[in-house]
Amino acid sequence: MHFVFMGVSGSGKTTVAQTVAERLGLPFAEADAFHPRANIDKMSEGVPLTDDDRWPWLRELAGWIAAHEARGEHSVMACSALRRDYRDVLRGGAPGVYFLHMDGPEDVILDRIAARPDHFMPPALLRSQLDTLEALEPDEEGAVFDVRLDVDTLVEGALGYVEQRLGSTYA
Secondary structure, eight states: EEEEEEEEEETTTTHHHHHHHHTTTTTTEEGGGGHHHHHHHHTTOOOOHHHHHHHHHHHHHHHHHHHHHHTTTOEEOOOOOOOHEEEHHHHTTTTEEEEEEEOOOOHHHHHHTTTTTTTTOGGGGGGHHHHOOOOOOOOEEEEEEEEESSSHHHHHHHHHHHHHHHHHHTO
């Protein structure tokens, strides 16, 4: 099984996903690390990515999931996965891809973005991400987590969700 922690920049997806992966001893990928330099430069300049920018990146991420599936490994990834069609690409990497949506009010997320000045994603791009974001649909495997909760509570909730799907092996 593969668990993609999704949401807009500043939603806490990386923090929660990385902690869950560490606690369970699962491979972890931060999707931002897969962006080509051109995408990072574009976002750093406050220019939203286009689908043409995203498709190769998403296919590479699906390949990472597929590689872990081929080795019989579960995995954890932090990736914006803002739209259904983006999530469909990720699901193409393997069966059993679950999405954990870190979701919350814009003002809370803006405060978090402002508190991390070392990240390439400027606060000005949050609105474009929120406009792009499509909630999980009823037929998509996943759950929504409220980012107004403290990090420890989010981690425990996400850990419970992942462990329930993995079964007693990781409980």
